[in-house]
Amino acid sequence: MNDTKISEALAERYGADIPVPGELAQNPALQTMAARGSCRWFRDVPVPDDLLRALCAIALAAPSKSDLQQRDIVMIRAAEQLAAVKALLTGQDWIAQAPALLIFCANNRRQRLMHDWRNRTFVNDHLDAFFNASVDAGIALAGFVHAAEAAGLGCCPISTIRNRAADVSTLLNLPDHVFPVAALAVGYPQFPSPRISMRLPLDTTLHCDRYDETGLRAAVDTYDTARNAHRPMTAQRQPDRFGTTEPYTWSDDKTRQYAAPERNDFGAFIRGRGFDLS
Ligand SMILES: Cc1cc2nc3c(=O)[nH]c(=O)nc-3n(C[C@H](O)[C@H](O)[C@H](O)COP(=O)(O)O)c2cc1C
Numbered sequence: 001m002n003d004t005k006i007s008e009a010l011a012e013r014y015g016a017d018i019p020v021p022g023e024l025a026q027n028p029a030l031q032t033m034a035a036r037g038s039c040r041w042f043r044d045v046p047v048p049d050d051l052l053r054a055l056c057a058i059a060l061a062a063p064s065k066s067d068l069q070q071r072d073i074v075m076i077r078a079a080e081q082l083a084a085v086k087a088l089l090t091g092q093d094w095i096a097q098a099p100a101l102l103i104f105c106a107n108n109r110r111q112r113l114m115h116d117w118r119n120r121t122f123v124n125d126h127l128d129a130f131f132n133a134s135v136d137a138g139i140a141l142a143g144f145v146h147a148a149e150a151a152g153l154g155c156c157p158i159s160t161i162r163n164r165a166a167d168v169s170t171l172l173n174l175p176d177h178v179f180p181v182a183a184l185a186v187g188y189p190q191f192p193s194p195r196i197s198m199r200l201p202l203d204t205t206l207h208c209d210r211y212d213e214t215g216l217r218a219a220v221d222t223y224d225t226a227r228n229a230h231r232p233m234t235a236q237r238q239p240d241r242f243g244t245t246e247p248y249t250w251s252d253d254k255t256r257q258y259a260a261p262e263r264n265d266f267g268a269f270i271r272g273r274g275f276d277l278s
Contacts, residue, residue, distance in 0.1 A: 033149075088171070
């Protein structure tokens with residue numbers, strides 16, 4: 001268990017004190033969640049299959065839209081299959097060392113099959129079908145991360161699985177209306193405590209009664225400065241295009257990232273898997 005106090009973890013995360021009700025101060029589950037961080041460096045120790053299976057069962061206990069249960073997890077178990085999936089996840093060297101990989105998939109296929117079996121036309125073939133299944137998969141992913149971290153494991157989601165969505169679908173035998181949302185690397189962490197990654201000030205992403213952007217630009221500037229003081233970025237994206245800047249901030253990094261096309265073929269892939277998306 002991570003023994004960083006909740007209030008200390010939140011102060012580090014948000015750069016401000018966030019009062020925590022006294023009765024929660026020692027809650028171990030919340031302590032782990034507050035002080036969590038993605039893990040990309042693992043010990044060379046296998047994760048037992050029955051542990052992964054139990055954590056998947058716990059993750060799939062998370063809420064599901066209308067109880068439709070439109071998400072599946074593919075546990076990669078065989079060594080050759082693990083190597084084949086990793087070979088598709090190019091551009092991130094740390095993935096090679098990940099002891100286990102899970103693929104979280106959206107699944108709108110079961111629903112459509114049940115319509116066939118019960119002889120009732122599926123008349124909701126529009127964007128919502130894609131969206132509901134994607135959200136369900138994301139909720140299960142989050143559930144798995146929290147369960148795994150509470151069990152002493154480290155995890156890191158991998159969105160680049162979608163860079164090779166068609167190849168991944170072939171490798172994993174995913175049929176139409178089932179698609180990968182994210183992979184998740186899982187293992188025993190090399191370092192005892194996760195590194196806390198700062199978040200935007202709480203009042204930027206938490207609104208009361210109605211959405212409010214007052215002071216947003218100043219809040220992002222403040223966050224950039226605080227985040228650089230806490231842990232500066234180690235590499236600058238696309239230096240050939242944008243040069244190098246000092247300071248190099250979170251908002252520099254995110255805008256450089258999305259100034260380059262990323263997965264702009266994904267819509268075509270999803271349509272090709274049978275979704276209408278209108
Ligand atoms: C859907 C999703 C996809 C992600 N994909 C990647 C990835 O491909 N590579 C990576 O290193 N981290 C990935 N991450 C991890 C984020 O970079 C990480 O959550 C973020 O930097 C905040 O850090 P923290 O989780 O340590 O708080 C992903 C996270 C999510 C939720």
